Amino acid sequence: xxxxxxxxxxxxxAALPLPVLEEIRESFLNYAGSGMSVTEISHxxxxxxxxxxxxxQRTRRLLGLDDRFHVLFVQGGASMQFxxxxxxxxxxxxxxxxxxxxxxxxxxxxxxxxxxxTVRVPASSEDRNFSYIPKDIPFxxxxxxxxxxxxxxxxxxxxxxxxxxxxxxxxxxxxxxxMSRPIDIDRYGLIYAGAQKNIGPAGVCMxxxxxxxxxxxxDTIPTMLRYDTYVKKNxxxxxxxxxxxYTVQLVLKWLEETVGGLTEMEAINRRKAEHLYALLDxxxxxxxxxxxxxxxxxxxxxxxPSEDLEKRFVQEAHEQGLGGLKGHRSVGGCRASIYxxxxxxxxxxxxxxxxxxxxxxx
Ligand SMILES: *Cc1c(COP(=O)(O)O)cnc(C)c1O
Numbered sequence: 001x002x003x004x005x006x007x008x009x010x011x012x013x014a015a016l017p018l019p020v021l022e023e024i025r026e027s028f029l030n031y032a033g034s035g036m037s038v039t040e041i042s043h044x045x046x047x048x049x050x051x052x053x054x055x056x057q058r059t060r061r062l063l064g065l066d067d068r069f070h071v072l073f074v075q076g077g078a079s080m081q082f083x084x085x086x087x088x089x090x091x092x093x094x095x096x097x098x099x100x101x102x103x104x105x106x107x108x109x110x111x112x113x114x115x116x117x118t119v120r121v122p123a124s125s126e127d128r129n130f131s132y133i134p135k136d137i138p139f140x141x142x143x144x145x146x147x148x149x150x151x152x153x154x155x156x157x158x159x160x161x162x163x164x165x166x167x168x169x170x171x172x173x174x175x176x177x178x179m180s181r182p183i184d185i186d187r188y189g190l191i192y193a194g195a196q197k198n199i200g201p202a203g204v205c206m207x208x209x210x211x212x213x214x215x216x217x218x219d220t221i222p223t224m225l226r227y228d229t230y231v232k233k234n235x236x237x238x239x240x241x242x243x244x245x246y247t248v249q250l251v252l253k254w255l256e257e258t259v260g261g262l263t264e265m266e267a268i269n270r271r272k273a274e275h276l277y278a279l280l281d282x283x284x285x286x287x288x289x290x291x292x293x294x295x296x297x298x299x300x301x302x303x304x305p306s307e308d309l310e311k312r313f314v315q316e317a318h319e320q321g322l323g324g325l326k327g328h329r330s331v332g333g334c335r336a337s338i339y340x341x342x343x344x345x346x347x348x349x350x351x352x353x354x355x356x357x358x359x360x361x362x
Contacts, residue, residue, distance in 0.1 A: 005018075006321045006322065006323045007321060007322050007323065007342070007346040007349055007350065008323050008324055008342070009322065009323060009324040009325050009335075009336045009337050009338065009342065009346075009350070010323065010324030010337060011153055011154075011176075011197070011299060011324065011328070011335060011337040012153070012175075012176065012194070012196045012197040012202075012337070013196040013197075013201060013202050014196065014197050014198070014324075014337055014339050014341070015339060015341040015342050016200070016201070016247070016251065016341050017251065017254045017258075017340075017341045019254055019258065020247065020250045020251055020254055020341075023250055024038075024246075024247065024250065031047060032047060034047055038051075038242065038243060038246050039242065039243050041242065043236055043239050043240055043242050044236075048242055048245075051242075051245060051246050051249050052073070052234065052235065052236070052240070052245055052249075054249050054253075055071075055073075055245055055248050055249040055252060056071045058249070058252035058253060058255075058256055059071045059206070059208070059252060061256065062179060062252060062255060062256060062261065062262055063179075063182075063183060063185060063208070063262070064182070064185055065185060065208065066185075067211075068210050068211050068212070069185070069208055069209065069210055069211070070207075070208070070209045070210075070211065070227075070230075070231050071206065071207075071208055072206070072207040072208075072209060072227065072230040072231065072235050073204050073205070073206060073207075073230070073235040073240055073241070073244075073245050073248075074204070074205045074207050074230060074235070075203065075204060075205070075240075075241055076205065077194045077202070077205055078104070078173055078175040078192055078193065078194035078205055079107065079194075080205070081173070081192040081205060081207065082107055082108045082110075082111035082112070083111045083112075083114075083115060083225070084225055084227070085108075085112070085145075085147070085171055085190065085192070086111070086112035086115055086117045086119075087115060087217075087221055087225055088213075088216060088217045088221065088225075088226065088227050089144055089145055089171070089189075089190070089213055089216050089217075090112070090117045090118075090144050090145075090216075091144070091216060091218070094117075094118070094143075094144040095117075095118035095119070095120055095140070095142075095143060095144065096112065096117065096118070096119055096120070096143055096144050096145050096146070096147060096171075097119075097120050097121070097122050097139050097140055097143040097145075097146040097147065097165075097168070098112070098119050098120070098121055098146075098147040099121070099122065099123050099124070099134060099137060099146070099147070099148050099149075099163075100121050100123070100124035100125070100126060101124075101125050101130055101133060101134070101148070101149050101152050101155070101157060102125070102130040102149065102152040102154055102155040102157070103130075103152075103154045103155075103328075103330060104149045104152065104153065104154070104173055104175070105147075105148075105149045105152075105173075108147060108149070108173060109121065120140060120143070122137050122138050122139055122140065123137040123138075125157075129155075130152065130155040130157065131155065131157065131289055131290050131291055131294070132157060132290065132291040132293075132294040133157050133158070133159055133160070133293075133294040137163055139163070139164075139165045139166060139168060140168075141166055141167075141168065143165075143168045144168075144216075145168060145169045145170070145171045145189055145190070145213075146163070146165045146168050146169070146170055146171065147170075147171045147172070147173070148163065148170065148171075148172050148173070149172070149173045150172045150173065150174045150177050151174070151175075151176045151177035151180075151296050151298050151299070152176075152296065152299075153175070153176040153197065153296075153298070153299050153328075153337075154299075154328040154330065154331060154335075155289070155290065155301065155331065156288075156289060156290045156295065156296045156299045156300060156301030156335065157290045157291075157294040157295065157296055158177060158294070158295065158296035158297060158298065160293070160294075161184075162183070162184055162187045162188075165187070169188065169189025169190070169210065169213065170187045170188050170189060171188075171189055171190045171191075171192075172188065172190075172191050172192075173192060173193070174191050174192065174193040175192070175193045175194040175197055175198075176193075176197040176198065176298050176299065176337075176339075177197075177198065177296075177297075177298050178191070178193035178198055178199060178206065179198055179199055179252070179255060179262060179265065179340065180198060180262075180265060180266065180269050180297065180298060180339070180340055181262055181265065181266035181269065181297075182262045182263055182266065188208070188210070189209075189210045189213050190207065190208065190209050190210065190213060191206075191207070191208040192205055192206065192207045192208075193205065193206045195244060195247075195248055197298075197337075197339055198298070198339045198340050198341075199248050199251050199252065199340075200244055200245075200247045200248035200251055201243070201244050201247050202244070203241040203243075203244035204240075204241045204244035204245055204248065206248070207227070207230070209227055209231070213227075214227060214228050214231065223237070224237070224238070251340075251341075255340070259340075265340055268343075268344065269297045269298070269338070269340065270297060271344060272297070272338050272342070272343075272344055272347045273295070273296075273297035273298075273300065273338065275344070275347055275348065275351060276300050276336060276338065276347055276350070276351060277292075277295060277300065279351045279354060279355070280300075280302055283354075283358060284362075285304065285305065285358040285361075285362040286302050286303070286304060286354065286358070287302060287303045287304075288300070288301070288302050289301045289302060289303060289331075289333060297338075298337060298338065298339055299335055299336075299337050299338075300335065300336045300337075300338060301327060301331075301333060301334070301335045302333060302334050302335075302336075303333045303334070304333075304334065307332065309361055310327075310332070310333060310334055312361070313325070313334060313357055314326045314334065316353075316357065317350075317353055317357075320353060322349065322350055322353055324337065325350075336350060
């Protein structure tokens with residue numbers, strides 16, 4: 001570990017791979033011999049063209065996207081996609097299905113409804129405090145699209161595989177698990193992901209969109225909220241978040257060239273999660289909050305016997321260089337976010353601390 005750097009279990013913005021941060025530091029004052037910082041170059045320069053094109057190409061290779069799909073970079077975070085998706089994909093006579101698996105799904109539903117769109121909720125896990133992913137969902141065959149939150153950052157649940165929507169395009173908020181595993185792209189119409197959990201810094205949202213869905217947008221949608229604006233202008237209708245896109249490019253390069261791709265990344269993520277869940281399962285002190293078959297490999301949520309002990313746990317962990325273990329303010333408890341950039345060694349440092357804490361307080 002580099003001098004003074006902690007093991008970062010923050011939920012987002014979250015840890016970035018150290019080689020990426022080092023490359024940013026190298027290029028920060030003089031990018032690629034330009035004599036300027038990457039934050040000083042023009043977004044109309046060939047330097048930035050190369051950055052954004054490379055980020056798009058790497059996304060295509062990593063996720064196995066064919067020519068049907070566009071890769072876009074949009075500002076406003078995942079939260080702005082909550083309105084852009086229904087605005088662009090839902091006509092006035094259409095309805096969409098949304099599965100409610102927690103806070104973020106709920107916000108997506110609220111936004112679509114606030115715009116006067118028809119939203120049906122064929123399944124929800126609210127009855128047991130969003131601790132599981134619903135099964136055998138009665139999706140409507142006439143839905144314009146079906147929306148899911150692939151990983152529930154706050155509740156610590158994750159879809160193990162894509163649900164069968166019977167050919168209706170799947171729309172997924174993948175903010176907290178994009179690029180953590182391979183996906184079956186044929187099921188998807190649209191994917192969006194705020195970068196700040198798994199692929200970069202805050203300030204940019206990746207949108208992957210199938211060409212045939214572009215035709216649905218009405219003429220009344222404002223320019224900046226239309227997907228076709230981003231398609232036509234290669235995500236550069238206005239000034240894009242240059243530094244955020246550059247960082248995403250470097251993270252994707254790290255994924256391809258250092259990790260070796262998403263199959264390799266998934267294997268590493270599985271080992272990390274299994275190691276941590278094994279400790280929760282063996283312990284009478286720590287209790288996992290998600291159903292075992294719905295557990296997230298990205299956000300591991302757990303409780304201790306009392307809120308007092310939880311507070312002390314987070315505090316002592318922090319003092320020992322393990323940061324970001326407090327649960328979301330809406331649910332309490334503890335959460336270890338173990339995104340792509342957190343390595344096995346970091347997770348083992350955490351479990352060693354957890355065992356010692358249990359020995360002293362159990
Ligand atoms: C963090 C998060 C969001 C919100 O992202 P912003 O970029 O802050 O708008 C939405 N959905 C999920 C699943 C998230 O984890």
